[in-house]
Amino acid sequence: MAPQRFHEQFEQIQRSMRDVPLAMGPDDSAEFIYEKGYVLVRDGEDARVVEDTVRAHFTAEPDLVQDHVRRASPQTNRSGITRIQVGDPGEGDRAGDRPVAHALRALRESEGRAGRRLVSRNHLVSIAVNSCPGDEPAPVAPADGLNPAQAEGTYDAESAIGVLVVDTGLMRDFRSSPLLAHTDGDAQIKECDDDGVLQQYVGHGTFIAGLVAAVAPNTGITVRNSLNDAGAILESEFGEKLFEAVDAGGWPDILSLSAGTSNGRTDGLLGIEAFMRELRDQRTLLVAAAGNNGSATPFWPAAYADLPDYQDVVLSVGALRGDGEFGACFSNHGPWVKVYAPGERLTGVLTGFDAPMPYIYQHSTYDTCRYGFGYACTCVSPRHTGVLSEQGGSTKPDQVMFEGLAHWSGTSFATPLVAGLIASHMSAQQESDPRVARYKMLAANSGYAEVRGAHVAALRPGTWRPVPVLPPAPRS
Template sequence: MAPQRFHEQFDQIQRSLPDVPLAMGPDDSAEFIYEKGVVLARDGEEAQVVEDAVRSHFTATEGLVPDHVRRAGPHTNRSGITRIRVGDPGEGGRSADHAVAGALRALRETEGRAGRRLVSRNHVVSIAVNACPGDEPVPVARTEQPNPAPAQPAGGPDGPDGRVGVLVIDTGLTHDYRSYPLLARTRGDVQVRETDDEGVLQQYVGHGTFIAGLVAAVAPHTDVTVRGTLNDAGAILESEFGERLFDAVEDGWPDIISLSAGTSNGRLDGLLGVAAFMEELRVHDTLLVAAAGNNASAAPFWPAAYASSPEHADAVLSVGALRGDGEFGACFSNHGPWVKVYAPGERLISALTGFDAPVPYVYQHSTFETCRYGFAYSCTCRSPRHTGVLSEAQQNPPGKPDQVMFEGLASWSGTSFATPVAAGLVAAHMTDRQVSDSRAAARELLAVHADFAEVRGAHVPALLPPTWRPVPVGPS
């Protein structure tokens, strides 16, 4: 049974994608969310193979007439993916879609002969990562210092070929982001809509701004560009995600991409919808720094888990989160051999909005009485205490959701934020050591300059910015 917060996030994502019926997978669990009644296949011959196999399977075993299986809308040229309808998306509830499961079964034998996957669910990719955020932002006084604090570069402002470029693929920038000094040089897309009709900041608005601020603090002599690829509450279908990734690099491939989004899929071979982008990434010099996810799970999380693939290991750096003291893994962080490095990701301080005017925010999730992952320290599951609007029905008696005011800075936790810290450290290393190759810089940084932390009993590489201040970790 999926935990309460996953159900709350499911409702939130469903509202952000009102025309897309969604289901949980692989059953009523917290592994992933996907589109009901639809599967994905590669364009051309493979799509036809999938259609024919599904028609035959459903006609023989499910009683579905062949005409119900058909292409579901236009495909995209760059990602090379076709959506195929295999069932009625209006049937059933939020638990597993049996039509989609049947379509996957119908192709198992054919996939075995082909030696590769031919069909996939259409997963929801989200910046909440596994549909469960590490926590929600907490206001911080303007008098506080960012954490990590702004670094002083050891070398000159330019690398051998000019300033290092970091592309953040996330939500857009808040309208007044330039009033935060560290973001004065940052450019990119502005958030489409920041507040609701009552002027309350919407969930995940400021996520991209917060991330850009972390990159700028760790690597101040870096050109940071933010693309608002995930403006719709941070959720997008896999079938669209691959195309939007191509859109983000249309003006040129940067040195580094910082991506704090993804999904699990119950498999070890990646996402069909981003396969074309990942192949294109291999032939460029760009390093993809990707978040490992926030479900306290060892299940591969994509695209971060491509770091464990021999074909992509040099091009992808997967990042897990350390807790406030930097000595152990954060309670929420995914883990496993596919996570290549960990960085501080708990209670970091950066800009959520600019400083033009205070803006209210209403908490979406309530904190738990104890850590929902079973950790003994005072983790983000339970501190600071607040009641959220999505959890109100779960309160006994019902509690009024808590509202706070943001005036610029916030404290926030998640692998979403460990990721730009790691990306910034690679960028700073490129500038300080005059290294032009981001992938070579990442290898050198891990080999020579990494510390170590303990995650689930294993000693793992850790990147700790010199200006990062450990946060005391108390008992629960």
């Protein structure tokens, strides 16, 4: 059967977050995932306005329950956000949430008077980026080597550029890779299922750290396992996790983030508003993945790069296909994506090298590119059958063994290449300000690529080798 990756991944995330009823949105479409029955508001006066307005609206609607409107376990948090229950999370199905939709509509007039947003869905932020991964990893023989290969240079603890990766944690045997000798941080909480098979997205943070280290040897990399729960987290918790990540070791030079969500808006995420304000007052540069939905819809927090208050603070990164000349089929695009880098079939460290580890594919490949491209993209190659795509069928999913290295594709991995290139520029030019280094590096860059007919800035590491682009192989 044809894969339906968004729906397949929705079910996978819902099983992982079984205590949090989720819905697809907005309303009856499948553009993002959010928590059923709840909305987000700022603490204080905004919360009171939202409660009063929604209660009044629900009183006028006989099929809505006014008694559901109440704050959910109020607590003081650094993000300044409160969840307000507006419906029964157990009612209805996953295709939208009427009480939440009504609550948002009830506040439109109040938001117009206030001149700002008062309420938001509680979106799911994910490393799968809207539950639609670029692809799943494929094994690579250790003899084939890294791509990008490790750049020349040495590590110096005194001058090393600090890079923080907020993602899944590090694999238990990551130190068996010399590439990660100067990487530290949190462990992956659970690598394998009860049968000893690697779980989906395990190794994502390790792979990203390895890409940074390959491009920029003089970096001190810290990985935080903030997104270990199927790579997903509710917006109401995301801001707190970001604060915890920087509090643990101080604000880094560069924060590499390969997660986010769209929300149908052009003004960011309410749940990380406080974090973004504090980030703006620091010297840290946020390098953020643009997302893998093949869409021009803003994807947050990457799309902050297009807002006037954050243009110096955030750099959004899209992905180029294997030859580095054009955009990858899955990459989000548009004026809010500020730079592109190779993001298709990069080769990096997925696990340590202590012992081979099995993995069962979760999603099947497609017969043709889901975005209409005509090359052997990650939608169609390498061919495999996944367990989530074939539920109830008789086709057996494919299993592979990982011995350390993997091919992997996504804007998730273009992002650490850019983070690493900025860190490398800082080391080479003895530039202490990552935001200044970003502008100087891009100003000196002569690389461009074509993405959906647009001429865009492209950064290609010097040790990266283009991958031949071929037509799709016929399915046998």
